[in-house]
Amino acid sequence: MSARIAVRAASLLALALLAAAPLRAQADRSHPPKPAAVKPLKLPPVERLKLSNGIGVALVGMHEVPVVEVILVLRAGAVTDPAGREGLAAMTADMLDEGAGGKDALALADAIDFLGATLGAGSGWDASTVRLRVPVARLDDALPLMADVALRPDFPEAELQRLRKEALTDLLQARDEPGAIAARALSQAVFGPAHRYGKPQAGGAAQIASWSVADLRAFHAARYVPSAATLVVVGDATASVLPSLEKAFGSWKAASAATPVPPLPAPRQLAGRTIWLVDKKEAAQSSLRLGRVGPAWPDPAYAANQVMNTLLGGSFTSRLNDNLREQHGYAYGARSGFRRNLTGGLFQVATDVQTDKTGPAVGEVFKELERILTPAAADEVERARNYAALGYAGDFETTGQLAQRMVDAVVYGLADGFYEGFVPKALAVDAAALQQAARGAIDTKKLALVVVGDRAKVEAPLRALNLGEIKNLTVDEVMGKAPAIE
Amino acid sequence: MSLAVPLALLLAAAPASPSPARLSVPYTMFRLPNGLTVIVHEDHSAPVAAVNCWYHVGSGRETPGRTGFAHLFEHLMFEGSKNVPEGAFDRWLEAVGGDNNGSTQEDRTNYYEDVPANAVEVPLFLESDRMGFLLDNMTPTTIDGQRDVVKNERRQGVENQPYGKVEDALPPALFPKDHPYSWPVIGSMADLSAASHQDVMDFFKKWYGPANASLVIAGDVDTAEVKAAAQKWFRDVPKSEPAEPIAPRPVVLREEKRIVLEDRVQLPRLYMAWVTPPAFAPGDAALDAVAGVLAGGKNSRLYKRLVYELQVAQDVSAGQGSQGLASTFAVVVTARSGHKLEEIRGLVDEEIAKLQAAPPSERELQRFQNRTEASFFDRLERVGGFGGKADQLNLYYFRTGDPDYFEEDLARYRALGPSDVQAAAFKFLGPGRVLISVVPEGKKELAVAEVAR
Numbered sequence: 031m032s033a034r035i036a037v038r039a040a041s042l043l044a045l046a047l048l049a050a051a052p053l054r055a056q057a058d059r060s061h062p063p064k065p066a067a068v069k070p071l072k073l074p075p076v077e078r079l080k081l082s083n084g085i086g087v088a089l090v091g092m093h094e095v096p097v098v099e100v101i102l103v104l105r106a107g108a109v110t111d112p113a114g115r116e117g118l119a120a121m122t123a124d125m126l127d128e129g130a131g132g133k134d135a136l137a138l139a140d141a142i143d144f145l146g147a148t149l150g151a152g153s154g155w156d157a158s159t160v161r162l163r164v165p166v167a168r169l170d171d172a173l174p175l176m177a178d179v180a181l182r183p184d185f186p187e188a189e190l191q192r193l194r195k196e197a198l199t200d201l202l203q204a205r206d207e208p209g210a211i212a213a214r215a216l217s218q219a220v221f222g223p224a225h226r227y228g229k230p231q232a233g234g235a236a237q238i239a240s241w242s243v244a245d246l247r248a249f250h251a252a253r254y255v256p257s258a259a260t261l262v263v264v265g266d267a268t269a270s271v272l273p274s275l276e277k278a279f280g281s282w283k284a285a286s287a288a289t290p291v292p293p294l295p296a297p298r299q300l301a302g303r304t305i306w307l308v309d310k311k312e313a314a315q316s317s318l319r320l321g322r323v324g325p326a327w328p329d330p331a332y333a334a335n336q337v338m339n340t341l342l343g344g345s346f347t348s349r350l351n352d353n354l355r356e357q358h359g360y361a362y363g364a365r366s367g368f369r370r371n372l373t374g375g376l377f378q379v380a381t382d383v384q385t386d387k388t389g390p391a392v393g394e395v396f397k398e399l400e401r402i403l404t405p406a407a408a409d410e411v412e413r414a415r416n417y418a419a420l421g422y423a424g425d426f427e428t429t430g431q432l433a434q435r436m437v438d439a440v441v442y443g444l445a446d447g448f449y450e451g452f453v454p455k456a457l458a459v460d461a462a463a464l465q466q467a468a469r470g471a472i473d474t475k476k477l478a479l480v481v482v483g484d485r486a487k488v489e490a491p492l493r494a495l496n497l498g499e500i501k502n503l504t505v506d507e508v509m510g511k512a513p514a515i516e
Numbered sequence: 517m518s519l520a521v522p523l524a525l526l527l528a529a530a531p532a533s534p535s536p537a538r539l540s541v542p543y544t545m546f547r548l549p550n551g552l553t554v555i556v557h558e559d560h561s562a563p564v565a566a567v568n569c570w571y572h573v574g575s576g577r578e579t580p581g582r583t584g585f586a587h588l589f590e591h592l593m594f595e596g597s598k599n600v601p602e603g604a605f606d607r608w609l610e611a612v613g614g615d616n617n618g619s620t621q622e623d624r625t626n627y628y629e630d631v632p633a634n635a636v637e638v639p640l641f642l643e644s645d646r647m648g649f650l651l652d653n654m655t656p657t658t659i660d661g662q663r664d665v666v667k668n669e670r671r672q673g674v675e676n677q678p679y680g681k682v683e684d685a686l687p688p689a690l691f692p693k694d695h696p697y698s699w700p701v702i703g704s705m706a707d708l709s710a711a712s713h714q715d716v717m718d719f720f721k722k723w724y725g726p727a728n729a730s731l732v733i734a735g736d737v738d739t740a741e742v743k744a745a746a747q748k749w750f751r752d753v754p755k756s757e758p759a760e761p762i763a764p765r766p767v768v769l770r771e772e773k774r775i776v777l778e779d780r781v782q783l784p785r786l787y788m789a790w791v792t793p794p795a796f797a798p799g800d801a802a803l804d805a806v807a808g809v810l811a812g813g814k815n816s817r818l819y820k821r822l823v824y825e826l827q828v829a830q831d832v833s834a835g836q837g838s839q840g841l842a843s844t845f846a847v848v849v850t851a852r853s854g855h856k857l858e859e860i861r862g863l864v865d866e867e868i869a870k871l872q873a874a875p876p877s878e879r880e881l882q883r884f885q886n887r888t889e890a891s892f893f894d895r896l897e898r899v900g901g902f903g904g905k906a907d908q909l910n911l912y913y914f915r916t917g918d919p920d921y922f923e924e925d926l927a928r929y930r931a932l933g934p935s936d937v938q939a940a941a942f943k944f945l946g947p948g949r950v951l952i953s954v955v956p957e958g959k960k961e962l963a964v965a966e967v968a969r
Binding site: 056062071140144165196199205206311352356360382383412414423424430 | 559561562563564598599603604606607608610611612613614615616630632633634635637638640641642644645660661662663664665667668669671672675676678736748749751752780781782783812813814815820824827830850852853854879882883886887889890893894896897898899900
């Protein structure tokens with residue numbers, strides 16, 4: 031009776047026919063088949079709506095599955111942490127769903143789970159978000175819970191005590207992870223201890239231990255305000271959801287006018303090479319991270335930078351991965367990439383290499399960072415720009431992917447059409463533009479290199495490379511002393 | 517449109533809801549004369565196409581002294597074939613905007629290529645060339661290169677990974693010595709070193725024929741066109757016979773085994789594992805529900821008691837890892853500073869005993885069922901990659917013979933009642949199990965003692 035049965039009947043028929051089907055087209059294996067004409071990237075249109083209190087709504091319909099994501103985006107990221115109080119934005123976001131609108135943490139979680147929904151809050155450098163993902167038939171049941179969490183959190187003292195312990199334990203556990211140690215060291219080495227980016231986004235042990243309910247209430251009152259908020263709605267919805275959004279968020283008023291955020295000073299580019307060796311005894315691999323200050327959003331060289339990075343370390347056949355993995359077998363993989371923020375950003379290379387190959391592996395990374403500054407071969411450029419441009423559509427396939435792209439567009443002020451516009455721009459990048467992008471982003475004399483590995487085994491080979499002065503550090507010096515947890 | 521169904525019906529919480537609507541991923545299936553099964557699914561929501569190929573062989577078919585071989589072989593599949601020079605597989609795919617990956621488990625090895633829809637023939641060419649003619653281009657040097665890469669994959673995932681030692685220790689503790697699941701998929705360093713060119717030739721001939729594979733083509737494609745293209749590219753792949761099915765090997769753990777491992781970690785962690793019914797066997801879905809009741813969400817019993825109320829643990833998780841011969845049900849708990857794993861073990865056992873003694877509440881079960889239903893929608897969004905629709909059509913075909921088993925799969929969860937969950941906990945989480953304590957170096961006193969009860 032259903033379509034599925036009809037489909038199955040047809041399959042059986044096809045099976046019978048195909049077994050006897052005459053052979054038609056011949057396979058020509060002398061070269062890869064030529065693709066048909068490329069279909070241009072066409073994203074569903076963005077509808078701009080407004081609630082009565084002025085909150086903008088960016089709505090994108092995607093109707094493949096009956097699910098919708100609603101994201102409240104707030105200019106309340108880590109860059110708005112008061113000086114010396116780093117991590118306040120992160121803890122505020124973490125505490126939102128620990129009791130709100132009169133429901134305690136367990137009752138909230140029960141209500142959300144029962145709807146088959148997920149609701150979470152999180153904080154990045156430039157924004158904090160409250161995200162709801164829900165089967166569209168349950169949207170009206172879930173929105174009031176989301177509004178409670180975002181607008182009416184209770185910040186119970188007992189829950190704060192619990193989350194403080196959890197966050198301190200996270201800090202403790204990060205000391206086990208070579209990748210976490212390397213990431214922490216790299217941001218200190220690139221941005222310095224004074225810059226906000228040089229300090230942990232979620233704060234250090236001293237800050238975490240210091241949070242009080244009053245701190246969270248004050249931050250929430252100052253930063254979670256309609257004038258700093260935008261709603262992103264992506265999924266199986268139309269403008270007919272506006273009344274539901276209005277009911278949940280339209281009567282939200284700020285307790286007071288939003289206090290202006292002092293602008294973050296732009297991070298200064300490194301003036302020379304910084305080389306740190308963090309001793310992780312008996313490590314089977316060395317975690318290598320190289321970085322320097324990179325471009326902010328909006329990045330005028332975005333397309334050229336993305337194509338350049340594709341060739342350097344942004345794809346499987348990239349030079350870094352091909353060299354370290356395929357040619358030398360030093361590593362399981364190697365990659366590079368840009369993190370763009372509203373103020374400045376980070377360009378970095380990352381790979382974990384076997385301990386006894388640490389010296390040669392660092393040498394090869396430097397070789398590739400030098401080589402990308404010289405003209406690339408035509409076939410490499412073509413492959414890189416095609417990969418970056420033609421594979422782009424795959425980044426917009428799901429509700430979650432498109433919703434994240436819309437959040438980025440809101441936070442970083444990317445105009446409608448920005449993403450579609452990337453494809454022709456990337457396809458126009460030639461060898462000269464790629465080289466120019468590399469020269470803008472990379473300078474091997476002005477960068478930081480962090481090695482997290484077994485010092486007893488890797489220090490001598492590193493010194494033999496003569497890259498410059500090597501600073502030896504302990505895990506304690508990078509991560510702070512292991513926090514004491516009650 | 518993948519779903520022709522109003523969601524309100526699906527999500528109706530009341531058991532009295534009218535006959536629930538059905539999930540469906542329509543497909544066309546046919547078999548080529550050489551034995552290859554081909555499944556085509558159209559989804560025109562994004563201009564992308566996914567080619568997904570499963571070989572019905574995994575680490576369970578490895579021979580003694582060659583653990584890790586199926587996975588090493590998976591790497592070699594990307595290193596070129598008769599008409600694809602070394603390195604060209606990736607280069608040619610990327611040149612049209614495509615991506616690929618592969619993965620190995622105990623029962624199967626899968627490969628995918630995601631491309632812009634206009635380039636769907638490129639992966640068909642590449643997949644067919646390696647299925648038919650991999651060995652024409654295989655040299656000992658190729659194998660050595662990937663051996664080094666895989667050893668680094670192992671270093672990254674096991675040696676240099678906190679708690680990574682459990683990967684090595686759990687399989688031989690759960691399964692008897694010659695059982696196909698008694699060694700880790702990644703294999704040992706010594707066995708990786710021993711793999712030879714002859715091993716590669718033999719393995720390919722034995723397991724990589726078209727009759728032991730299934731190919732899904734999904735996405736923004738026309739069924740008639742890709743059918744013709746699949747015939748064109750795979751027609752000259754030499755015929756093979758289907759592989760002999762792996763023999764069932766019932767496993768009963770009669771007693772509790774306790775293992776203590778020291779690692780460079782800050783916090784002790786307890787792994788509790790049971791051998792449970794295979795994928796899609798009776799009890800498999802109920803054990804997913806047991807995992808949900810125990811550790812799915814803030815109100816789950818273990819999370820609520822250990823993490824939320826007592827705060828003796830940093831995290832808890834539970835899951836039924838379903839495989840063809842037998843599954844593994846595991847509970848994993850990281851203790852907070854100052855708490856011993858014996859205390860954790862006692863608390864977990866108390867909660868399991870409660871679930872064995874009385875069924876969960878209707879609300880607990882319904883919460884799990886509603887979350888599960890929503891997760892089925894999440895799984896229908898992507899055509900490509902691991903876990904996309906193409907991969908799932910292959911999974912269902914491999915496990916059940918029916919690629920579009922989405923509705924039947926979901927129905928297993930809808931059909932559960934509270935007493936089924938209790939029964940599964942009682943029947944399958946018995947005293948025969950493995951406990952692994954991972955403790956900071958020199959802190960054996962934090963472990964569950966090695967002497968059995």
